[in-house]
Amino acid sequence: MHNQTTNDIENSISLDDPQSPPSIPDGLKEEDRPVNWPSSKKWSIVVSTSLATFVVSFGSSVYSAAIPHIQARFSVSPDTALLGITLYVIGFALGPMAWGPASELYGKRRPLFLGYTLFCICQLPCALAQNMPLLLVFRFLSGLAGSSSLAILGGMYVDFLSRPAERGMSTAVFSVATFCGPTVGPIVGNLATFKLGWRWTAWLTLIGGLVFGSVAFLLTPETSEVVILRQRSKGNTSVTPSRIYRPERGISIFLQSYLTKPVRMFVREPILIFFTIYMSLAYGIIYLTFTVYPFAFVTVRGWSRMDGSLPFVGMTIGVILACIGIALHSIYYIQQSRVHVPERRLPPMIAGSIFLSAGIFWFGWTSSTSVHWLAQAAAGVFLGSGSILVLMSGVVYLIEVYLVHANSALAINNFLRCVIAATFPLYATDLLVDAGLGVGGSVIGSICLALSPVAFLFWRYGRTIRQWSKFTED
Missing domain, CATH: 1.20.1250.20 (MFS general substrate transporter like domains)
Structure with missing residues (x-):
């Protein structure tokens, strides 16, 4: 470099x-x-x-x-x-x-x-x-x-x-x-x-x-703008940009940014490591629900498959509420910020970490047929909102921390997040089915609980940690 x-x-x-x-x-x-x-x-x-x-x-x-x-x-x-x-x-x-x-x-x-x-x-x-x-x-x-x-x-x-x-x-x-x-x-x-x-x-x-x-x-x-100008400049001598970008000049740089640089950043950056792990877990939980919800409501409670899909409405409500919350916090952040402080983006993630952990325990331990189905379905609001608050706040924080290096940080974050989300249902479903939703949910909930301090710790000490990095600007 x-x-x-x-x-x-x-x-x-x-x-x-x-x-x-x-x-x-x-x-x-x-x-x-x-x-x-x-x-x-x-x-x-x-x-x-x-x-x-x-x-x-x-x-x-x-x-x-x-x-x-x-x-x-x-x-x-x-x-x-x-x-x-x-x-x-x-x-x-x-x-x-x-x-x-x-x-x-x-x-x-x-x-x-x-x-x-x-x-x-x-x-x-x-x-x-x-x-x-x-x-x-x-x-x-x-x-x-x-x-x-x-x-x-x-x-x-x-x-x-x-x-x-x-x-x-x-x-x-x-x-x-x-x-x-x-x-x-x-x-x-x-x-x-x-x-x-x-x-x-x-x-x-x-x-x-x-x-x-x-x-x-x-x-x-x-x-x-660059591409618009390049398109208009073809055969048009009146368009005279000071420099028109030619793709062949930057191919090796693009490959470096999307392939080798993200890996280098991941192994060197504690911020990127911890946020990627936690965000991957939150993303994986969303896809885990596609197999766990049918098991909980169709297999355990004996509902039809059509009725067994209706509790996803609770997750949808949670997702919408989380997005509204992020938008409102962004407006507040813009109004209050006089200097660039990425850690101010983390309060929604702190709330999301609490909601996500609570939602998993709640869902698992209300799975008994002796508990009213509405109690278990309501856990979806916390699962949906918690997952989205963690994911969206995490993405925004990484962008504001790494600025000009954000594409590379998000490239490795997206790759690992999707790989973990893709494979998570394959082995986590067996855990929940074999051990039971209560015990299996407690295992996954405990992992979420162990990672939940990540947002708070970086909110509290993020600026100090950023000073150790070669890829961030204070």
Whole structure:
């Protein structure tokens, strides 16, 4: 890093800070700059792309409703059928390694909708699959392609939302769509499976993808000023930017930032290590509920599969409340902050760590049929809100701590978080089933409880710890 040329340093800065474009777009008129677009145009982009992302996250969990039918249709074990969720989330882990650099090199719009188009196409083989390997392959490819929206939209919003309050609100909208998708999926999936058959879990994902993806495609232009200028400069001598970025100049730097640099940061940065572990656990718990809820309400309580999906409403309520809480805290943070203090972002995470631990113990020890079902279902509000408060606050804190190195920090965080979330249900479900929801839930709850001081400790001592880092700025 110390032997980089001036051009390499410029490229590395543009890579890790989406607000620092690799060229000076002095050929654009003020009204053509994305930050000066009308508010109606900006928010139509945010809402439409968030709804399209909802379908991607919905697709990860709607499959869970089809698992018993897939077991019977293809004569496979429960663990094999569950791989449809695991591989989908593994795709979430691997996809951003390609989509992230592509968005920096070629702009946001093309890779975003290329990935989304491939995501929709992948639903066809999933809906028509006549064997388990084909279904699993295209479930993996669905996650891989659909992750383009998860990898790109954060940077896209930064391109045209200049005020912190706007960014905070866009984060809340995007988060509601992203995290409500997995909790709504089992409810809709069970209804579709009951009325139409298990293949309709894929057909519904395809229909939703085509509808919301088409709307987003029509409403979303390119948002990168550099790419807009480069497109307009072709054959137009009146557009004379001082520098027009050429992708081939920075490919090695992009690969370094998304592959080698994240690993180096992870092994050297205690902040990144502890937050990634804790956030991975919270993310894994969300996906664990897709198998634990049916066991708790269908197997133990004897409900129908349709009725057994309704307690996910509690988790959905928790997710929405958490997103509202994050948005309100962001407004308060912006109003109160006179200097850059990342630790002020952590109070919601402290609350979330309490909610998450309490929700797990609550859910486990109210699982007996002698306890009213509503008591157990209410635990979902705490599970949903706790998980989201930990995840969203963690992401925002990492961004504010690492600033120009945030892309690299989030790349390794996302990869490990998705890998752990993908595999967590495979072994944690066995623990809960074999040991019982009370004992098994206590084991997982104890792990959450052991990690819950992370947010408080970094809120209290974060500034001191940041001073040890080579990747942070005080």
